[in-house]
Amino acid sequence: MQRRGSFVGRAMVFVALVALAAGPIHAAGFSIFEQGTKAMGMAGAFTAQADDPSALFHNAGGLAFVTDRQFSVGTTWIHGTKAEFDGDAPFPGPGNHAEQKKLSEFPPHAYFVHPISSVWKFGLGIETPFGLVTEWEKPDQFSGRFLSTKASLQVIDLNPTLGWQITPNFGLGFGAIGRFSKVELNRNIPFNNPFTQSIIDIGRLKLESDFDTGYGWNVGLLHKVNNSFSWGLAYRSKVKVDYEGQARVNRVPTGNPQLDALLGAQVPFDKDLPVKTEIEFPDEASLGLAFALTANLLLETDVNWTGWSSFDQVPITFTGGPGNALPSQTLPERWDDVYNYRAGLRWTASPTSQWRFGYVFDETPQPEEGVSPLLPDADRNGVTLGYGHTGGIGYDVALMYLDFKERSRHRSFPGEGPFFGTYNTQAILLGLTVNF
C-alpha cells in the first residue's frame, strides 16, 4: 500500500508538471469543463451522479460516497479544426481573411480519493478548469496584429477536498482551491510613419507573467433520493490572480535611419519592462437532476451558471517608470453571467461497460463589443459520445464535436475603435481517463 501511495504521489506531480507546461484552451469563455472523461461522455451532465473521482471537480458531494481508494488520471485532446476570421468595413475591411493556428492541446486532470472512515473521505484533485490559446497565422501580416497575435492563459488548480457522508443517501463536500496561473499576450506595435503617413510595425510586444497564485474554495452536495432519482448542487468560488511579469518590445527596423533614430529615443526597445495585470476568474454553480429511466438507462440534465461578470476588464500596468515602461492600458471585456445547459444519457450495457451520449448548449459570456482577435468567443453546441469500462484498470473514452455559432462584431465599446468581422470556429475533443 505504501508503494502504491508513493506511485500515486509521483504520478500527481507528473500531471501537475504536464499541466504547467501545456498551454490550455478554449471553451465557454475560457473555461474548460472537460475535467473527467466519464462526465465528458455525457456532455458534462454529471452533477447529480458524481460517481467517479472527478467528483472533486464536478460535485464534491460525490466524494462523500467513495468506498475505495481510487486514482484516476487523464487528459482531453482539444483539437481546433477551424478558427477563421473575415473582416468587414470600416476596418479591417471585407476580403480580409485570417486563420488561427490549429489548436492542439492536452489539458490534464488527475484525482486521488481515499475513504478515511465510513463517513469522512479525502480527495486531492489536479484540474485545468480554465485556459486559452489564440494564435494567429502569419502574425506580421494579420490585420489584427496590433490587438493580438498570440494570447495564452494557463491555469492549474490544486484542489484538496473533504467529503462527509451525512446519511447513506446524502453527502457533502468541501474543498480548497489553490490556483497557479500564467498569462502571455503578444501583439505588434504600430506607428504612423510621418514620411508615408501610413501605419508601420515598429516592434513586437510580448508580455509574459510568472506563475502566480490565487485561492478559492468549493462546496457540493449530492442527494440520492431513491434508486431512480438523485440531485446535486455544486459551487466553486471566484479566484483572483494578480500577475507580475515582464514585457519586451522586440524592435522591427523601419528601413529609414531617421525614423529609427527618432523611435530609438522614444521607445524602450529590447529590454525587460516590469508589468502587472490581474484576472478575476468567475465563480460557477451547477444543478443536476438524474433520473433512472430503466434499470440500465439514466438521464441527467444540468444547468450551469458562471459568474463571468467578474471578467470586466484586464488592466495592463507598466510599473517601470520613465524610460522603462510603455503606456499602461485597460482592455475592456465587460462579460456577462451566463448559463449553459447539459443533457447526458448513460446506458449500462453490461456490469463492466457503459455507453454515454450528451448534448451541451454553451452560452457565450462575451458581449459583441468585446469580440476580438484576443479571444473571439461564441455560443456553441456540442455533442458527445463516450464509453467506459470498469473492472481491473478501468478507462473512459469520449469524443466531443463542438460547433461555435458564427460570431460577428459590428459594434464597439465607447472609445474603442472598430475591428469588425465574423469569426467561425469548430473543434473536436477527445478524452481519455484511466482509473485504478
Place this chain on the structure above:
Amino acid sequence: MQRLKVLASLALALLFTAGTAVAQVNTGSANFTRYVAFGDSLTAGFNSGSLVRTFQNNSYPVLIFRQATGRTTGFEQPLVSEPGIPGILTLQSIVPRVVIAASGGQGQPVNLNLPRPYDNIAVPGARLHDLLATTSGGLHDLILRGLGFTQLQQGLSLQPTFATLWIGNNDVLAAATSGIAIEGVTLTPAAQFDAEYRQAAAAIASVGAKMAVANIPDVTSIPFVTTVSRFLTLPTGQTVTLVGPNGPLQAGDFVLLSASADIGAGRGIPGVGPPLADSQVLSAAEVAAIQDHINHYNATISAVANERGAALVDANALLRQLATTGVNIGGVTYRSSFLTGGVFSYDGVHPTAFGYAFIANQFIDAINAKFGGDIPPVDLFPFVFGTNKAAKAAGGDLGFVFTDGARRSLLQSLGVPKWIVDGQPAPGKPHRPRRGAKG
C-alpha cells in the same frame, strides 16, 4: 444545345444580378442621384497645403459618393495634377530637425473643360460669405472658372438631390493661423454667420435637396496651433519661456507652427532674439474670442440642421476626441499630434488621406442615422496601411520646422489677407479702424 441555352440564360441572370447588386445601396430616404458637395478646403480634399489629385481622389465627398452609389465614376472634381496648387508641402527630414518645405513648381488643372459645374464645388479658402457672394479670386478662379456664378449658384444649377455643406472653418481659421483675431477681418461676426448660414441652407433646401452638414472644430485641436510649446529647452539644459509681443507667454497662449523657423534662429528666446511677432502667437484672449465665435457658429449650424432635417456631423467633438483620448482603429490609436498622429497632414490644419476617409465615415454614419439608410462605411484598411507615395527622407540637410515658403503658401490658400501673410500693417492703419469693421 438545350444545355447551352440554360447556361446562357444563367450567365445573363448572373450578369443582371451582378449589375443591380452594385447599384443597390440602401440610402434610406436620402437620394444620391445627384450629389453636390459645398464647402472649403476640407471638402475640396486639400492636403499638406495643396489641392492635388492624389488627395482629391480620396476627398470625403468622393468617398461618400462611392459608398452611397456603388459607382466609382460620375462625380466630377476640379482635379489638379501633381505637385498641386500650390505645390504640396513635403517632409524633408525629421532628424536632427523636422523640415517641411513647399515643393517647387505647380500642378495644372486637368478637368478644366468639364461642360458643367463640378459636383465637388468646394473652394479652398472660402468663407461662408464667399459661398454666397464670391465668383473670383484665389482658388475660386480655378473652381468657379470665371463664369460669374458663385459656389452656391453653380452647385444648385446641378439640381442636387443630396448636398453636403461644411462651411465656416475659414471664418475662424484665418484668425488662428495668422495669430490675429480681428472681428470683421479674420473673424466673421456671429450675427452675420447666422444670417448667411440660414440663407445658404434655405437655398439648398429650395431645390429639394436633402442635406448633411458638419460643424466647426475648435482651433485648439489642430496641430498648427498645438505643436510648438511655449517652453523651450536650450542646449545648456535650461528651460526658458518664449517671449511674445506682450512679454513671456502665459498659460493658454499658443505658439503657431509657422513660428518654428524663426524660433530656430533665436526669435522669442529671451536674451537671444527679438520677441515673437503677433502673427506667430495665438494669445489666450484671441483663443477665447475665436472659441466664442465657434460656439455661436455651431449653435447656428445645429439649429439649422434641426430645422432643415439635415444630418449633422459633430466635427468639433471628433477633433476634440482626437486631441484628447485619440481614436482607436484596430489597435492603432490615431491622435491629432503633428506628423506622428496619423490624422493631420504636413500643414498641421488639413487631414491626411486616412483623416478624410475617417471623416467620410462620420458623414455616412450621420446620413444613415438621419435618413434610415444602410450606406456601407469606407474600408479604412488601405488608408491605415496606405501603399501610396513612399516619400523618401532627404536627410542630412539642416533646417527649420516650417519654412517661410510653406507658411505663405498655406496661409494664402486659407484665405488669410495678404497684408497679414506679408506682415504688413493693416490697411487703414494708422488711421482708426472703421467702426464695426464688418467685412
